Amino acid sequence: MIPIIILMTGVAYLCGSLSSAVVICKLYGLADPRTAGSKNPGTTNVYRLGGRIPALLVLVMDILKGTVPVYCSYWLGLEPVALGFVAIAACLGHIFPLYFGFKGGKAVATAFGAMLPVGPELAGLTILSWLAALFVWGYSSLAAIIAVILAPFYTYFIKPDYTLPVAMLALLIIVRHKANILRLFSGQEPRVWDKRGKLKNSN
Template sequence: MIPIIILMVGVAYLCGSLSSAVVICKLYGLADPRTAGSKNPGATNVYRLGGRIPALLVLLMDILKGTVPVYCSYWLGIEPVALGIIAIAACLGHIFPLYFGFQGGKAVATAFGAMLPVGPELAGLIVLSWLAALFVWGYSSLAAIVAVALAPLYTFFIKPDYTVPVAMLALLIIVRHKPNIQRLQRGEEPRVWDKRGKLKNNG
């Protein structure tokens, strides 16, 4: 089983390395999201640069980057903690993409996709938490932090065996948002509907 786990870790990283934001922006003739807007290659920045359709495509592709390798690993009978490592590999691929100069995004959507195998209940609770936080505060980054921070708690009540791997993912995403947290504390973080993209935001 160890060779299979190592193989899936590599597959997950390579899947994560496909920068959806860069690919979609090129297809739509938009500016490179790594150098324009918030300079973060994620769905939120693509929304600012090109609107809803490109952003939704980026979101879908980013989710699949996490879902596909983790689902495949799940059906191969890999244990929960190892699944967490594979999920983290997919997120690290998004954060440090091999094909795009290791300049990636926050991996929120990819982490969400990696959590989907836990079940639709978890997915629904995460989405509801994100929407509620976004509605209350208007910050995509803060909404993502709140949603992933609650994910391990939700998992504990839904499928306790997966609490540790989900907590591992949540910690990675929160750490990745350190600059956003600092800007939130200074009152400098732009709200999600701010399409000017002058400051870095979540994506």
Template sequence: MLPMTILMVCVAYLCGSLSSAVIICRLYGLPDPRTTGSQNPGATNVYRLGGRVPAALVLVMDILKGTIPVYCSYWLDIAPVYLGLVAIGACLGHIFPLYFGFKGGKAVATAFGAMLPVGLELAGLLIVSWFIGLFIWGYSSLAAILAVALAPLFTWFIKPDYTLPVAMLALLIIVRHKANIQRLLSGTEPRVWDKRGKLKNDR
């Protein structure tokens, strides 16, 4: 079981290293999202650079990067706690992509995808939590932090065996938002929409 777990963690990292934002921007002839806009290779920055369709493609691809390796590991009967390591591998690939100079994004969408195998109930609760947080405070980063912080609690009630791996994943995403947390505390974090109605903040 350990060799299989190590193999799937490596596969997950390699899948996560496929930077969807960079690939889609190149296909659409858009600027490199790592050096343009917020310089975060994520769906929100791609939305600013190219609009809804490229951003939607990036979002879907980022989610699948987390879902596919975790689902495969699940069907290989890898223990729940080790599924957390596979999920972290996918997110680390997104954050430090092997193929793109180890400069990646915050991995929120990839983490969401990695949690999908737990069940659609968890996915729905996370989406609702994110929208509630966004509606109340107007910060995409804070909404994401709120959603992932609640993820272990939701998992405890849905599938308790997966609470630890989900908690591991949630901790990684929160740590990745360190700079956002500092800006939130200092009052310098931009809200989601500016005066023109365009997204300003990255997830």
């Protein structure tokens, strides 16, 4: 089983390394999301640079980068903790992409995708938490942080065996948002619906 874990962890990292934001922006002739806008190659920045369709494509691709390797690992019989390592590998690929100079995004969508095999209940609750936090406060980064903090608690009541892997993912995402957390405390984090030209940093 160890060789399979190593293999799937490597596959997950390589899948995660495919930067959806960079690829979609190139296809649509948009500015490089690593150097324009918030300089974060993620869905929110692509939305500000190119609008809904490119952002939606980035979101779907980023989610699949997490779902596919974890789901395949699940069907190969990997235990929950091993699935957690596969999921983290996919997220690390997104954060430090091999194909794009190890400069990636926050991995929120990829982490969400990695949680999908746990069940639709977790997915639904996580999305609702994100939407509620976004509606109340307007910060994409804060919404993501709140959603991942709640995810392990949801998992405990849905499929307790997967609580640790989901908690591992949540911790990674929170650490990745360190800069956003500091900006939130200092009042410098922009809201999603601010004018595009005024946005400098975001999730």
